[in-house]
Amino acid sequence: MRRRLWSVLVLALLIITADFWVGSSRRAAQISALAQSQPSATLGLSLRPRAEGEFYLQREGRSGATLFRGTARISPGDLIKPVPGRRVTVFCSDGTPRILHEDIQHSLSSLGCPTNPQPSLERNGSRIRPPRNPVDPQVPYIISPRATTLLFGSKPTLRWHQARGANSYEVRIIRVDEGQEEEVVWERKRFKETTVVPDNLSLQPGVTYLLTVKADNDKFSYDEGAGDTGFKVISEPETQRIRMAKQQLDSLEMSDEAKALVLAEFYADQGLIFDAIQTLEDAITKRNQTAIIYRTVGDLYYSIGLGSEAKPYYCEAVKQAEDSGNVEEQALALEQMGEVYALLGQKDEAIYWLRQASTKYELLGDLLHVQKLAERIEGLSL
Incomplete structure (x- = not known):
């Protein structure tokens, strides 16, 4: 009898203990999910990390570093190193700044930045849709x-x-x-x-x-x-949320160029392509006429199937990048110029621009991209 009673007590204790741990696990999961759903303690935003200043940037997969003056996007595998004596600010994906002084290489992870979000536009990714085929110029598209x-x-x-x-x-x-x-x-x-x-x-x-x-x-x-x-x-409450986020972005201590780019990326992530384009076109009229601004406008037009509208922006991006000596922006804009001409059926022009882009990628030590362009050029030559 005592043995049976003891067995019942042990079983009950095990059930209570198991229920305690299962309940604790569920509560922990709920707390974790709640914490993940809360906005960050700073801005509650999810941005593309960006650096400002004068620095060397070694992109993941490239053999060497490139000198940047101004602003540039940063990806998780990139390494950034300030020019000696210069101050560089890295803005993490939540908008918090990291000030770099030391002449050593840094990464987003070493700076304690949160995980990088998916960018709104990717040159060779699924987020950019290829434009339609050229249409009759008599059509008011x-x-x-x-x-x-x-x-x-x-x-x-x-x-x-x-x-x-x-x-x-x-x-x-x-x-x-x-x-x-x-x-x-x-x-x-x-x-x-x-x-x-x-x-x-x-x-x-x-x-x-x-x-x-x-x-x-x-x-x-x-x-x-x-x-x-x-x-x-979009709804009025969602509009209010976006406008509040814009006010928070405006409060960041960035250059006007970087703010315009960050805001345009944020708008694009919300599907507000019209507002993203307008933001950057307004920046251009205010003399923020840099290669990355022009190229990003081109990318936005290209993403909604307007290759002809994108072309003059890519052309100006090439000019601005050459004037400033920004080899990376030259490569990106030259490549996209080639793709626009390929779309328009002008293969000789497309091959010319893609070869120019390949030369710039070779200077950057991006041999993988050089090989990719070689294959693209070969396909156009058939």
Whole structure:
């Protein structure tokens, strides 16, 4: 009897103990999940790490370091070393700064920066979509808003391609929710310009809209054949969250150039391509005319299928990079110029620019990229 009672007591104790540890484990998991869901103690943002100052930067996979003056993005495998006597600031992905003085190499991990987030745009990654094929220049295809979301209450600038042979346009914004009958919410007829900011336009959050343009040469914007040119408006609370984040970004002690780039990247991560482009185009008008600014505008246009609009920005990026001696920016912009010409069917021009890019990557010690471009050039030569 005593033995049976003892067995029951031991079993009960084991059950209680197991329940305690399981409950503790669950509570720990809940606390951990809650902690991960909370914003950081600083900005609550997730940015692409960036360095400012005068420094040597050795990219992962390259044989040597490159001298940078100004601002540059930093990836987890990169090594950064200040120029002797210079102060360098590294901004982590949460916006917190790290001040570097010592003439030694640093990495994001050695500086205690949080894990690097996925960047909004990747030159050879899945986040950048290749543009559509070139379209008839008589088509008034849409430039903005295109494949983007908009902030609640914003007044978008409507832009379209100046169609060859056209003198006036009929412009409409159509509500095109799936399962609902299409509804024209704004219209302008016999309009002679290619840019307009509509008055008295009320756009509802979560609704899909489409900007359409008909030219008097009987060509329509949708004749370009692209299927993802619509846009939506985000909710008022989400808009408020983004605007608060912008205020926090404005408080960072960065150069105007770096702030414009960080804000544009942040907007792009939220799907606000229109605002990202506008941010950088405004920066250019304020004399922040650097290679990385021009190239990033090109990347944004390229990402929404506008290769022709991207080309002049890549061209200017090449010029600015050459003037400043920034070999990395030269390589990046030259490569993308080649890709734009390849898209336009101009293979000889494409090969010329890609060969120029290959030369710059070789100077950077990026032999993997040199090999990749060699294969690309060989494919275009067939």
